[in-house]
Amino acid sequence: MNLKIAVLSGDGIGPEVTQESIKVLKTIAEIYGHNFEFQEALVGAIAIDETENPLPEKTLNLCRESDAVLFGAIGDPKYDNNPDAKVRPEQGLLKLRKELGLFANIRPINAYDSLLDKSPLKREIIQGTDMVIYRELTGGIYFGQKKISEDGTVASDLCEYSKLEIERITHLAFKAAQTRKKKVTLIDKANVLETSRLWRRIVTSISREYSDVTLDFLFVDNAAMQMILNPSQFDVILTENMFGDIISDEGSVIGGSIGLLASASVGNGTALFEPIHGSYPQATGKNIANPIASILSASMLLEHFGLNNEAKQIRIAVDKTLKRNIVSVDINKETPSSTSQIGDVIVQML
Amino acid sequence: MNLKIAVLSGDGIGPEVTQESIKVLKTIAEIYGHNFEFQEALVGAIAIDETENPLPEKTLNLCRESDAVLFGAIGDPKYDNNPDAKVRPEQGLLKLRKELGLFANIRPINAYDSLLDKSPLKREIIQGTDMVIYRELTGGIYFGQKKISEDGTVASDLCEYSKLEIERITHLAFKAAQTRKKKVTLIDKANVLETSRLWRRIVTSISREYSDVTLDFLFVDNAAMQMILNPSQFDVILTENMFGDIISDEGSVIGGSIGLLASASVGNGTALFEPIHGSYPQATGKNIANPIASILSASMLLEHFGLNNEAKQIRIAVDKTLKRNIVSVDINKETPSSTSQIGDVIVQML
Numbered sequence: 001m002n003l004k005i006a007v008l009s010g011d012g013i014g015p016e017v018t019q020e021s022i023k024v025l026k027t028i029a030e031i032y033g034h035n036f037e038f039q040e041a042l043v044g045a046i047a048i049d050e051t052e053n054p055l056p057e058k059t060l061n062l063c064r065e066s067d068a069v070l071f072g073a074i075g076d077p078k079y080d081n082n083p084d085a086k087v088r089p090e091q092g093l094l095k096l097r098k099e100l101g102l103f104a105n106i107r108p109i110n111a112y113d114s115l116l117d118k119s120p121l122k123r124e125i126i127q128g129t130d131m132v133i134y135r136e137l138t139g140g141i142y143f144g145q146k147k148i149s150e151d152g153t154v155a156s157d158l159c160e161y162s163k164l165e166i167e168r169i170t171h172l173a174f175k176a177a178q179t180r181k182k183k184v185t186l187i188d189k190a191n192v193l194e195t196s197r198l199w200r201r202i203v204t205s206i207s208r209e210y211s212d213v214t215l216d217f218l219f220v221d222n223a224a225m226q227m228i229l230n231p232s233q234f235d236v237i238l239t240e241n242m243f244g245d246i247i248s249d250e251g252s253v254i255g256g257s258i259g260l261l262a263s264a265s266v267g268n269g270t271a272l273f274e275p276i277h278g279s280y281p282q283a284t285g286k287n288i289a290n291p292i293a294s295i296l297s298a299s300m301l302l303e304h305f306g307l308n309n310e311a312k313q314i315r316i317a318v319d320k321t322l323k324r325n326i327v328s329v330d331i332n333k334e335t336p337s338s339t340s341q342i343g344d345v346i347v348q349m350l
Numbered sequence: 351m352n353l354k355i356a357v358l359s360g361d362g363i364g365p366e367v368t369q370e371s372i373k374v375l376k377t378i379a380e381i382y383g384h385n386f387e388f389q390e391a392l393v394g395a396i397a398i399d400e401t402e403n404p405l406p407e408k409t410l411n412l413c414r415e416s417d418a419v420l421f422g423a424i425g426d427p428k429y430d431n432n433p434d435a436k437v438r439p440e441q442g443l444l445k446l447r448k449e450l451g452l453f454a455n456i457r458p459i460n461a462y463d464s465l466l467d468k469s470p471l472k473r474e475i476i477q478g479t480d481m482v483i484y485r486e487l488t489g490g491i492y493f494g495q496k497k498i499s500e501d502g503t504v505a506s507d508l509c510e511y512s513k514l515e516i517e518r519i520t521h522l523a524f525k526a527a528q529t530r531k532k533k534v535t536l537i538d539k540a541n542v543l544e545t546s547r548l549w550r551r552i553v554t555s556i557s558r559e560y561s562d563v564t565l566d567f568l569f570v571d572n573a574a575m576q577m578i579l580n581p582s583q584f585d586v587i588l589t590e591n592m593f594g595d596i597i598s599d600e601g602s603v604i605g606g607s608i609g610l611l612a613s614a615s616v617g618n619g620t621a622l623f624e625p626i627h628g629s630y631p632q633a634t635g636k637n638i639a640n641p642i643a644s645i646l647s648a649s650m651l652l653e654h655f656g657l658n659n660e661a662k663q664i665r666i667a668v669d670k671t672l673k674r675n676i677v678s679v680d681i682n683k684e685t686p687s688s689t690s691q692i693g694d695v696i697v698q699m700l
């Protein structure tokens with residue numbers, strides 16, 4: 001298969017971890033006779049530094065012309081602590097999601113047998129956890145109108161959802177559940193929010209088309225608790241943008257490190273694959289970041305194009321590497337391996 | 351001291367647990383020579399059933415005339431699963447918060463030595479946790495304009511904050527930090543939300559008046575992770591309404607049960623004291639609910655009026671009861687005590 005892949009490695013540890021994914025993808029291409037073409041482009045703080053634009057036109061065009069985007073990370077503390085910055089790195093990622101129509105962010109969360117004791121949660125709590133979060137990604141309070149009064153004393157963000165926005169991701173979530181444990185849990189705050197009540201109405205109505213799938217509801221506050229008390233109760237979680245952001249980062253503690261969590265963002269055109277962790281500025285350039293989230297995102301990329309065996313081989317190689325305790329410092333403080341060492345071992349395992 | 355206390359025990363297990371708090375408060379009044387007068391009023395689903403109004407005028411007036419409100423719980427599944435209900439129990443609580451001007455909800459979270467092994471989190475993770483969450487309670491997306499289009503296909507909720515709303519709770523949080531570990535962590539999503547950037551600006555500026563207190567920032571997604579990875583890093587958490595709702599319920603897993611978590615809501619007039627758990631409909635009438643969250647809320651009530659020793663005696667009695675493993679089924683499935691037994695033991699301990 002020929003695939004044109006745009007590489008947006010971004011800020012902080014983004015470039016380091018993305019480099020390892022590329023190594024893995026190149027190895028897969030060689031072994032299985034595919035042709036993957038990689039083209040790099042700027043995004044985030046580094047794009048602001050060079051072009052004053054967190055998502056240069058050139059980058060967006062490259063993404064549009066590509067089959068997939070391999071994304072690194074975004075964000076820089078010099079913007080985080082400056083609420084007055086007019087341009088911020090995150091705008092690059094948000095605009096990219098919107099422009100590419102990436103309305104569904106898919107985040108699988110599993111407990112790895114070899115890492116059961118690495119989690120802050122007890123082994124018996126996380127054992128058997130196997131869920132996937134469908135987070136709506138181009139709507140809600142992230143993209144609604146933002147206002148600040150002229151004198152700077154009143155600010156607002158609008159959370160808005162339309163039927164169409166809810167329907168399209170709901171179908172994806174139910175279809176996923178059909179291939180899994182046949183359960184969808186909608187997380188919302190329908191006892192307070194009008195948008196949540198719209199979600200509940202539409203999701204309930206769509207659920208009738210999937211009679212083999214059970215639909216459950218959880219208020220987001222309760223969900224934040226249930227995620228920790230009993231994560232294995234979940235199969236497919238469906239939720240809006242902001243709740244999905246919070247709940248999926250919370251869920252990352254189950255696997256033992258956020259450095260393991262991959263995601264796929266899909267929609268109308270080019271799909272995007274990115275680790276859910278951030279740019280982790282303190283680790284930049286130190287060759288200590290965990291590349292596995294990025295490598296598993298590359299595996300999701302292959303799966304997206306039907307290269308299921310290739311995707312699986314990556315997952316198996318990652319599993320083996322974890323079992324051999326070849327892991328980065330986020331998982332093993334005593335004898336950590338470096339970012340590039342882990343990449344090398346995964347490549348060897350393939 | 352003379353105190354007039356409005357009792358709004360509400361729905362589900364609310365009445366059962368509140369009854370135990372009243373028992374405890376009456377005992378305190380006897381021992382220390384106070385005069386507490388209790389008057390009951392309707393709120394929530396039960397108020398809708400009887401008056402079609404989740405917060406009858408009579409209830410609101412009683413609260414206004416009282417020194418404090420002892421609140422039980424609110425909510426009924428018959429409304430939760432009906433997104434079309436026009437009147438809902440939660441409106442009673444939300445209106446009460448707004449009408450009484452209860453802008454700050456204060457939620458302490460501790461790990462109890464005797465319960466360290468009851469948490470889904472590992473003992474070494476939670477040991478030493480001692481934080482208090484200051485959640486803004488009368489602003490944000492809870493109270494902004496809600497809209498639904500006539501054809502029911504587009505809904506919105508407005509999240510709005512003003513300088514004044516942020517300032518008043520910020521001062522409370524910093525003052526609390528001064529009496530504690532001298533650290534405030536602001537939880538927001540300033541990389542996306544305009545309201546969060548307003549929070550960051552105002553809180554940063556106020557922090558200069560409290561030079562003995564350190565101010566930290568955490569994005570809410572990261573905070574949801576840090577809460578589980580390393581809860582003892584926190585002292586005072588300051589956050590807006592919705593994030594506070596999610597983060598504090600999440601934090602309840604630290605103590606081993608949400609049935610232990612008390613809260614005080616304070617503002618311009620009458621203060622309100624309530625467990626953070628919900629109405630737990632499945633347990634209603636079974637005498638199995640945990641009354642400790644309610645009893646500790648009563649202790650916060652006494653503290654609010656400067657009855658620090660009395661408040662402390664309740665906390666000591668609760669500690670002793672927990673140590674003797676006299677706990678409800680949420681904490682001990684094998685040999686649980688009933689709601690009223692636990693209340694009785696705490697009364698004896700006083």
Ligand SMILES: CC(C)[C@H](C(=O)O)[C@@H](O)C(=O)O
Nearest residue numbers: 074075090093245541542571
């Ligand atoms: C960087 C930030 C804007 C982003 C988000 O909130 O969506 C990130 O946290 C994520 O989850 O991908």
Ligand SMILES: CC(C)[C@H](C(=O)O)[C@@H](O)C(=O)O
Nearest residue numbers: 191192221424425440443595
């Ligand atoms: C019942 C509900 C409206 C309420 C809230 O979300 O504030 C509850 O969850 C709480 O935390 O007190």
